[in-house]
Amino acid sequence: MPQIAVGVVGATGLVGEMTLQQLAERAFPVGDLRLFASSRSRGQTLTWSGQHFTVETIREGSFSDCQLVFCCAGTDISRQVVPQAVAEGAVVVDKSNAFRLQEGVPLVVPEVNSHHLAGHRGIIANPNCTxxxxxxxxxxxxxxxxxxxxxxxxxxxxxxxxxxxxxxxxxxxxxxxxxxxxxxxxxxxxxxxxxxxxxxxxxxxxxxxxxxxxxxxxxxxxxxxxxxxxxxxxxxxxxxxxxxxxxxxxxxxxxxxxxxxxxxxxxxxxxxxxxxxxxxxxxxxxxxxxxxxxxxxxxxxxxxxxxxxxxxxxxLRKGAATNAVQIAEALLSTWE
Ligand SMILES: NC(=O)c1ccc[n+]([C@@H]2O[C@H](COP(=O)([O-])OP(=O)(O)OC[C@H]3O[C@@H](n4cnc5c(N)ncnc54)[C@H](OP(=O)(O)O)[C@@H]3O)[C@@H](O)[C@H]2O)c1
Structure with missing residues (x-):
């Protein structure tokens, strides 16, 4: 199985932390991993699968080496960061409210409507938890x-x-x-x-x-x-x-x-x-x-x-992180 270069925006938050836990628990084929948060967390070290990662802030080109980005930092941040990540070549699973109802953005619960993933344009929205x-x-x-x-x-x-x-x-x-x-x-x-x-x-x-x-x-x-x-x-x-x-x-x-x-x-x-x-x-x-x-x-x-x-x-699991990683798994099956 190919290794995927993954970015997590909001890696220090509750949903970001659970997303990292789910990527490990579900053995998602993570290759390179980049962790992003606000300037409050810049330089902090997080451990994932026994490896240490330094938290970065987002700059131009931050996502140019990422194939898949989980955005877990809130609606205002998503509005800025998601278009940047897509423009830099990544597919984004966005946990915020920013794009959920937008035409052409699939809003997906994999057990219910994974067929909506077909034809996405780089953004897949993760629904609200409830x-x-x-x-x-x-x-x-x-x-x-x-x-x-x-x-x-x-x-x-x-x-x-x-x-x-x-x-x-x-x-x-x-x-x-x-x-x-x-x-x-x-x-x-x-x-x-x-x-x-x-x-x-x-x-x-x-x-x-x-x-x-x-x-x-x-x-x-x-x-x-x-x-x-x-x-x-x-x-x-x-x-x-x-x-x-x-x-x-x-x-x-x-x-x-x-x-x-x-x-x-x-x-x-x-x-x-x-x-x-x-x-x-x-x-x-x-x-x-x-x-x-x-x-x-x-x-x-x-x-x-x-x-x-x-x-x-x-x-935090099915209402956010698990659903997002399941979306990524469904995407991955179409990349192979
Ligand atoms: N909690 C849930 O049950 C749930 C369920 C579904 C969806 N969601 C959605 O998931 C998103 C995150 O929620 P959460 O509960 O994890 O919130 P949270 O615990 O408050 O975490 C927010 C994260 O966003 C980061 N952040 C803030 N400003 C940033 C910036 N300018 N650039 C990059 N990162 C920045 C924070 O970094 P710092 O630590 O550096 O401040 C932190 O990592 C929200 O859109 C929320 O609506 C949450």
Whole structure:
């Protein structure tokens, strides 16, 4: 197998660190490796697969020796860096929101729509963390019985906002337990012992940016641009893992047992649904693994063709790094 020259932008962040871990765990054929971050981290040494690498800042020509670049540094950085990397000859898997809805940029969850990779123009977008786990869970229903309407509420951990947010929850929890008021810097209000129904800015219709991403990205991935979909996104005081409560109106009538069977056949999705044995998906079970977990599958008693279920995944692994490395693996299979 050919060795690939890889660059990781944002290598010192939560997603960059997990991307490096995934490249090693999944034995991706990394040849040369270049690590980039901000000037705050320039010169820092990171260890990967027993070798030491010095963190660099990005300059003209930084990517001219990279075949594949994972960009994990945020939307503003991606807007500058991704076009540069493509112009310098690399294919970029971008984890930010910058290009996800752009025409000609595939937005890919490999188990769901890897066929969208064909004809890419150098940029492949990695969806938002909650979108990925929702798309994996909805995909078997969309294929088998159709989707008429979807309504979701998310319960999203602080690691979804990066390293500083994790530190803010640690600090805020200590402050509250010491009888003080938790401070807030990353978030507009304290997150410790609180719930924030606010992720990204609000638009004129009252939806938050995170809610819009979940709605529009899911439509693009499932190739259902007119799918009625409404979301409420909530940040919860949890370190790792995102949960989603999902209400689906299907195109055809389907029983919960049929849904379990359909979902059990979906690659990347694991049904954990034995409530009598207290078995249901929880962030503590999802953390550290790459499967999306689904359970609490039940029929609505008021509306025909309406089902409810609960989906959990590790936001840093399948919600970000694992999905990006899986995209790279799918690309690689077309390069050989
Ligand atoms: N966290 C998640 O669950 C998740 C899931 C899906 C997608 N994402 C997306 O992934 C991206 C990274 O998120 P994160 O959670 O890893 O954030 P993070 O922990 O805050 O890390 C941000 C990274 O970006 C680097 N950076 C900042 N300014 C830079 C610059 N001018 N040039 C190069 N690198 C720069 C930082 O370097 P320094 O250390 O030097 O500051 C750090 O390595 C974001 O676009 C986010 O939306 C995150």
């Amino acid at each position: 979108t990925i786990q929702l798309a994996v869970a909805l995909s078997p229903l969309a294929r088998a019985v159709g989707l008429a309407r979807v309504v979701v509420s998310t319960y999203q951990s602080v690691s979804g906002s990066g390293r500083q947010a994790v530190q803010e929850l640690v600090r805020g929890s200590q402050q509250v337990l010491a009888g003080q008021t938790a401070d807030a810097a990353v978030y507009p209000h304290p997150i410790a012992f609180n719930l924030l129904p606010h992720i990204d800015g609000f638009d004129d219709e009252g939806f938050s940016g995170e809610e819009r991403k979940l709605m529009t990205e899911t439509q693009k991935i499932l190739s259902l641009p007119a799918l009625p979909l409404a979301a409420t996104a909530v940040r919860v005081p949890l370190f790792y893992g995102h949960g989603i409560s999902v209400m689906v109106e299907t195109g055809e009538t389907v029983t919960p047992e049929q849904v379990r069977q359909l979902m059990a056949g979906q690659e990347g999705l694991q049904v954990v649904d034995q409530v009598e044995q207290l078995q249901y998906p929880m962030p503590v079970n999802a953390a550290g693994q790459d499967q999306v977990l689904v359970g609490r599958i039940r029929k609505d008693e008021s509306f025909d063709r309406v089902l409810h279920f609960w989906v959990v995944a590790d936001n």
